[in-house]
Amino acid sequence: MAGPPAYLDTSEAAVHLDQQSRAFVWEEENEEWEWNGRAPDKGETYTTQGRWIKAIGADEISKQQAAYSIQGVDESIPVAPVLKRQQGGMKRKQEAQPASGPTKKTRPNTAVYVSDLPLDADREEIAQVFARYGVLLEDDQGEPRVKLYHDSQTGAFKGEALVVYFKPESVELAIQLLDDSYLRAAKGVTSGPQMHVERAEFRAEPSAEGEAAQAKPRTLTETEKKSIQRRMSRMHNKINDWDSGSEEERAGPSAQARTVILKKMFTLAELDQDPTMLLDLKQDVREECELLGTVTNVVLWDKEPEGVMTGAILRGGASPLFLPMAAPSSGAL
Numbered sequence: 001m002a003g004p005p006a007y008l009d010t011s012e013a014a015v016h017l018d019q020q021s022r023a024f025v026w027e028e029e030n031e032e033w034e035w036n037g038r039a040p041d042k043g044e045t046y047t048t049q050g051r052w053i054k055a056i057g058a059d060e061i062s063k064q065q066a067a068y069s070i071q072g073v074d075e076s077i078p079v080a081p082v083l084k085r086q087q088g089g090m091k092r093k094q095e096a097q098p099a100s101g102p103t104k105k106t107r108p109n110t111a112v113y114v115s116d117l118p119l120d121a122d123r124e125e126i127a128q129v130f131a132r133y134g135v136l137l138e139d140d141q142g143e144p145r146v147k148l149y150h151d152s153q154t155g156a157f158k159g160e161a162l163v164v165y166f167k168p169e170s171v172e173l174a175i176q177l178l179d180d181s182y183l184r185a186a187k188g189v190t191s192g193p194q195m196h197v198e199r200a201e202f203r204a205e206p207s208a209e210g211e212a213a214q215a216k217p218r219t220l221t222e223t224e225k226k227s228i229q230r231r232m233s234r235m236h237n238k239i240n241d242w243d244s245g246s247e248e249e250r251a252g253p254s255a256q257a258r259t260v261i262l263k264k265m266f267t268l269a270e271l272d273q274d275p276t277m278l279l280d281l282k283q284d285v286r287e288e289c290e291l292l293g294t295v296t297n298v299v300l301w302d303k304e305p306e307g308v309m310t311g312a313i314l315r316g317g318a319s320p321l322f323l324p325m326a327a328p329s330s331g332a333l
Contacts, residue, residue, distance in 0.1 A: 003028070003033065003052070003054075004026040004028070004033050004052040006048065006051070006052075007046065007047065007048045008024055008035050008037070008039075008040065008046070008047050008048075008050060008052075009045055009046050010024065010040060010045040010046075011045045011046075014026050014027055014028055018034075021034075023035060024039065025055075026052055031054070031055075032054070032055040033052035033053060033054050033055060034052070034053050034054075034055050035050055035051075035052060035053075036050055036051055036052070036053045037049050037050010037051060038050055108168040109168060109171065109199060109200065109202075110137065110164055110165045110166065110167065110168045110170070110171060111162055111163065111164045111165070111171070111199075111200035111202075112130070112162075112163050112165070112171055112174050112175065112197050112198065112199060112200055113160070113161075113162055113197075113198055113199070113200040113201070114126070114130075114160065114161045114162075114163060114178075114195055114196070114197050115159065115160045115195070115196045116159055116193040116194060116195055116196050117159040117160065117161060117183060117193070117195060118159070118183055118184070118192055118193065119156070119157055119159050120157075121157070121159075121161075121183060122148075123144075123146045123148060123161075125183070125184075126146050126148075126161055126163065126183070127144040127146045127163070129178070129183055129186075130146075130163045130165075130174055130178070131144070133170055133173045133174040133177060133178065134165045134166070134167060134169070134170020134171075134173060134174065135165065135166045135167065135170070136163065136164065136165055136166065137164045137165060137166045144164075145162075145163070145164035146161060146162070146163050146164070147161060147162040147164075148160075148161050149161065149162075159193070162200060171199055174197055175197050175198065175199065176299065176310070177259065177297065177312050178195060178197045178297075179195065179196060179197040179198070179297070180194050180195070180196070180297055181194060181195055181296040181297045181312065182194060182195070182296060183195055185294060185296040185314055186314055188294065190294060190296070258292075258293075258312075258313050258314075259310055259311070259312050259313070260289055260292070260310065260311045260313060261308065261309075261310050262285065262308070262309045262310070262311070263306050263307060263308055264306065264307045265281060265285070265300075265307045265308070265309045266281060266300075266307040266309075267305075267307060268302075268303075268305060271302055278300055278302065281300055281309065282298045282300055282309075285298050285309055285311055286298045286311070289311040289313050292313050293313045293314045294313070294314040295311055295312065295313055295314075296312045296313070296314060297310075297311070297312040298310070298311045298312075299311075
């Protein structure tokens with residue numbers, strides 16, 4: 001077998017055009033050559049601008065792999081760097097693919113859940129106390145968003161309420177300064193139940209047919225849009241007034257409340273060695289802070305390396321805000 005000639009002649013019986021590769025192929029005795037070069041011009045069948053290259057079959061490839069194979073190595077598995085690159089590429093593609101369906105924009109939580117309230121408390125009293133720590137969200141009638149929970153059978157107030165702020169930052173402030181305190185501490189009432197203030201948690205209740213998850217938001221009317229705009233404008237104006245006013249000018253029965261911040265009261269190592277030290281420190285700080293006024297809350301921040309403690313105090317008259325104090329670990333105000 002001499003093989004194909006040094007030219008391409010498409011009129012010869014051994015030559016045909018492969019429809020898949022669109023290349024001219026010479027077949028002879030179960031062997032194939034592929035033309036690598038310029039194809040004949042239109043209307044022509046002959047060209048010498050190229051050469052024939054023998055096509056390697058699957059059997060010859062297998063023989064060559066067997067000749068150069070290494071015992072114990074599976075050549076069908078890519079080497080580690082190639083495999084890592086392939087897996088990284090697949091991961092990037094998956095991350096780049098958009099999630100199925102529209103993504104919902106989560107709203108910030110601006111509500112606190114309050115329990116252990118006095119059973120004779122009302123919405124106005126609760127709103128006045130919590131308004132001290134941020135602007136409360138209002139409804140269309142200008143009333144603060146405070147929801148009282150009542151017993152389903154008797155209708156009596158359960159001592160639980162939901163208070164909604166306008167800004168999420170007010171939630172953390174209210175929790176820090178009102179949790180484990182008395183609702184009427186500003187009036188000198190430091191007996192009875194102590195409030196428990198926590199971040200409100202909401203759970204969606206889907207309908208029987210699961211339509212709630214796929215329900216589209218209702219289109220607001222022009223009247224509703226204007227009402228919302230007026231309410232938001234009113235809220236922003238209140239925030240400006242709340243921020244710019246002095247402490248005494250702010251509304252609420254606890255307008256004389258102050259927070260004392262103490263640093264270097266302890267070390268984390270000391271707390272680890274003696275956990276009971278926490279109770280002693282809180283008692284010492286409470287006794288010293290009572291020199292300034294009624295103490296509503298003392299917090300020891302046991303994860304702060306600076307040894308921070310805070311005390312919420314209701315000042316009486318022109319009492320000084322700071323006082324000298326001898327702390328176990330050279331505490332400083």
